[in-house]
Amino acid sequence: MAKGRAGGGRGEPNFDVPEGRAGDPADLDLRLSRADRAGGGVARGESGSKVGRGTKGRASAAPPARALRKAPRRARRSILGRLVYGVFVLGLWGVIGVAGLVAYHASQLPPIDQLAVPKRPPNIAILASDGSLLANRGETGGRVVSIKELPPYLPRAFVAIEDRRFYSHLGVDPVGIARAVAQNITRRGVSQGGSTLTQQLAKNLFLTPERSASRKIQEAILALWLEHKYSKDEILELYLNRVYFGAGAYGVEAAAQRYFGKPAKSVTLAEAAILGGLVQAPSRLAPNRNLPAAQARAAQVLAAMEELGFAKPADAKLALATPARPASVRGGGSANYVADLVMDVLDDFLPKFESDIVINTTVDTGLQAAGEKALVDELNQKGGRYNVAQGALVSMKPDGAIRALVGGRDYAKSQFNRATTAKRQPGSSFKPFVYLAAVEHGLTPDTVRDDAPISIKGWNPENYSRDYRGPVTLRDALALSLNTVAVRLGQEVGPKSVVQTAQRLGISSPLQANGSIALGTSEVTPLEMVGAYAAFANGGTGVIPYVIASVKSADGKVLYKRKEGGLGRVIDPNAVSMMNAMMHETFVTGTAKKAEVPGWDLAGKTGTSQDFRDAWFIAYSATLVTGVWLGNDDGEPTKKVSGGNLPGEIWKAYMTVALKGQSPAMLPGAKNWRNRAPAEPAVTNSTPGGLIGALLGEPQAAAPAAPAPRAARHADASRGPSQDDRNFLEKLFGVGE
Known part of the structure; x- marks a missing residue:
């Protein structure tokens, strides 16, 4: 047995310290290196590296020095790996969180299959008669x-x-x-x-x-x-x-x-x-x-x-x-007043629409600009001196088509449309309705009435000049705007008749049927007044002022087109002829003579309300009817602005531009009563049997039909107002009321 052990048949484990090393067995390094693991050498690519090289069947005595040096780097890589992993996890949770937020907020929206782009609120393009843009309206x-x-x-x-x-x-x-x-x-x-x-x-x-x-x-x-x-x-x-x-x-x-x-x-x-x-x-x-x-x-x-x-x-x-x-934009853009009027009346023609529409109006851009310039320039130059801050201008064709409308001095500062909305006393510009009622009761331009003091139940109206001329023709009484004659005529035909006549011509504001109606004490708008005067300019047809000619969709489909229409005949042709003859006289010898446009046959009437609060000038040619109003929004009196001065100047400045290039035309029936010699009136009001008698309850003589002409005029009215009268009016009031 011993022999066998010594002979080397079966080897026993040897735990002795390797040769060349000293010390305790505890000093032995029994750790495995990469080379000691299966395939270690191959993995590192080390040629000739074999397990147990130098000591067969036994691990190397010590690890390579290279492995010891790389240990800290492996630790650093381990920390970096953990950091990357942590960032990845946090990022993943962030994505999940964002997805959750998106899902939550998406759930607050309507379902995707129900989403649709909301319709844009429709625009309303308002065009002038030539197709140019006046304004846009809508949201x-x-x-x-x-x-x-x-x-x-x-x-x-x-x-x-x-x-x-x-x-x-x-x-x-x-x-x-x-x-x-x-x-x-x-x-x-x-x-x-x-x-x-x-x-x-x-x-x-x-x-x-x-x-x-x-x-x-x-x-x-x-x-x-x-x-x-x-x-x-x-x-x-x-x-x-x-x-x-x-x-x-x-x-x-x-x-x-x-x-x-x-x-x-x-x-x-x-x-x-x-x-x-x-x-x-x-x-x-x-x-x-x-x-x-x-x-x-x-x-x-x-x-x-x-x-x-x-x-x-x-x-x-x-x-x-x-x-x-x-x-x-000069004056804040007066075309906006037109646009406001369009929007006010649009519902009457097109109550509902869901897409853009285009409205063609009757307004002429050149006339609109001319009207704005005339009004603004006059107020800028003289408004301070005369204590007048505001004004309005309306101009239309005799058929009622509005060609220009200026509702104030500056739209940017005040959007209140004085042309269509402001109700003011028209003063003497209302007298043509009184005279028309008288003509329809049988009187003529040559009928004579007394210009003398009058008293009605304690009311004592006076003339603008506060003097009296005695017997005068209706032609001269209207030209000189004599209040006493207008009041007498109003009482003669009856205030109700005056009211009915004005309403027949298109005045829609409430009118008070009393004695003062003859002097224009009931309030009306400039648009109403100009529309009513159009019947004189067109030969007796009542008109409804209009500004919308047609309405189309954005793609050109016609949604509305104005048809011919109006109030029908409201004045007899013979009465139109007499009224035009009398109102023409205001440009010849009366209060409107400074507003004359050379070469044109014109007719109209001035007007001034009590205490100079309102000043009007409304007049017309055969092609255009224009009215101007001046005053203050709060009703404060002006410094003697009368119809014949500032409003007349504005009217002339505008009409000179508006009529330029047109062929002058005569007013309807102008030749019938122009320069006609008057007949001896069959009825006067100089005795108790006349108007005064009627006021006292005595019967009145029937008014005659138009009398036959005679060779000579009435002695007191043959020359119209005297030169002294004219000088007095010019000195006191510029050109008179």
């Missing part, structure tokens, strides 16, 4: 325009300054958001928001202006839906027609009209840059409010357009050299 202030109608640089201006990656993102632009955040942090340039055009459109279409994280998430969801539903150009077109530009203008068409007085298709590159920059802050950057800020912002837009290749360098340089300026 948006302008019509819908197709992107194909616009010059290419206009939509590009918005893309360049608001969302330069518009054509590459999917509705939400992470790059743009990151850039905006970085720029806001570094405070370079204007603070940016990072919202895409699509997001801005989503906000305008579906959301409130609330600024919150919740709304931004919903905005992004809706932007993705819009990008899925519509093409880029469709989204841009929707945006351009919905974005707010300030001053009540929604959409690029409304903005172009509001700030530059032209359609969007006609704006220049410089104007497009103003509009593109405006949407960031409409109040602060409006060119009519803060032009330097608007132009500075436009320069940024032009620089962005040039950088992106949206504008040629030469074009951008020219636009910078000649920056856009807002269009100036």
Whole structure:
């Protein structure tokens, strides 16, 4: 046995310390290196590395020095791995959280299959008779325009300054958001928001202006839906027609009209840059409010357009050299008074509509401008001296078609339409209705009545000049606007008859059938008065003033077209002839002589209310009827503004322009009673058997038919007013009442 052990047949384990090493067995290193593991050497690519090299069947005595040196690096890699893992887990949970937030806020929106772009409120384009735009009405202030109608640089201006990656993102632009955040942090340039055009459109279409994280998430969801539903150009077109530009203008068409007085298709590159920059802050950057800020912002837009290749360098340089300026609107834009009238009456012709409509009016832009200029210039020059602040002008064709309507001095300062809404005492301009009633009771222009003091139940009306002429013809009494004669005629025919006559001609305001009605004490509007006078100008047909000629849809479909119509015949032709003869005399010898337009056959009447509170001049040719009113909104008396001075001057200034280029025409029936010698009147009111007798309850003689002419005029009326009378009126009142 011993021999066998010594002979080396079966080897026993040897735990002796290896040769060349000393120390305790505890010093032995029994750890495995990579080379000691199966395939270790192959894995590390170590040539000639074999297990137990040098000591067969036994682990190496010590690990390689290289393994010991790399232990700290393995520790660092372990820490980095744990960090990456942690970030991954946190990111995963972040994605889950964001998905949850998106899902929650998406659930607060209507179902995707029920989403639809809301209809844009309809615009009402109001056009002049020549097709030019007078005004836009409606919630948006302008019509819908197709992107194909616009010059290419206009939509590009918005893309360049608001969302330069518009054509590459999917509705939400992470790059743009990151850039905006970085720029806001570094405070370079204007603070940016990072919202895409699509997001801005989503906000305008579906959301409130609330600024919150919740709304931004919903905005992004809706932007993705819009990008899925519509093409880029469709989204841009929707945006351009919905974005707010300030001053009540929604959409690029409304903005172009509001700030530059032209359609969007006609704006220049410089104007497009103003509009593109405006949407960031409409109040602060409006060119009519803060032009330097608007132009500075436009320069940024032009620089962005040039950088992106949206504008040629030469074009951008020219636009910078000649920056856009807002269009100036004289007097606040009197055409808005016309637009207000259109909107007041539109329901009568088209109660309901859901899309844009176009209204063609009867208004002439040249006459509208002339009327506004005449009124504003006169008030600017003389308003302070005469203590008169406001006025109105209405002009229409004898068929009632309104050609110009100015409702005040400055629409921007006061939208109250004095032409259609203000009810004021017409004074003596109401007398033609009294005289017409008298003519229809058998009197003529040559009938004589006393200009003398009169008293009716304690009321003692006086003449404007406070003197009396005795017997005068009706022709001269109307030309000189003698109050006593008008009152006598009113009592002779009866106040009710006067009221009925005025109403038959179109006066619709309530009228008081009393003695003072003859002097125009019941309140009426300028539009009513001018419409009633039209019957004298057209030969006796009553008219209903109108401003709307037709209404069409945006695609040209006729929705309404005015038909011929009116009140029918309201004055007998012979009576028209006599009235025109008498009212013509006011331009020859009476209170309107300074308003004469050379070469034209004119007729009309002045009017002044008590204490000079209202001054009127209403007169006409065969082609145009025009009325002017001046006064103060609060009823404060003017400083002796009478119908024959300031209103007459405005009337003449306007009519000189309005009648220019037309062929003069005679008034209806003018030849029948013009320069006709009067007959001896069969009835006078100089005895108790006449008007005074009637007032005392005595019977009155019947009024005769038109008498036969005689060779000589009445001695006291053969020359009309004396030269002394004329001088007195001019000295005291300018040209008389």
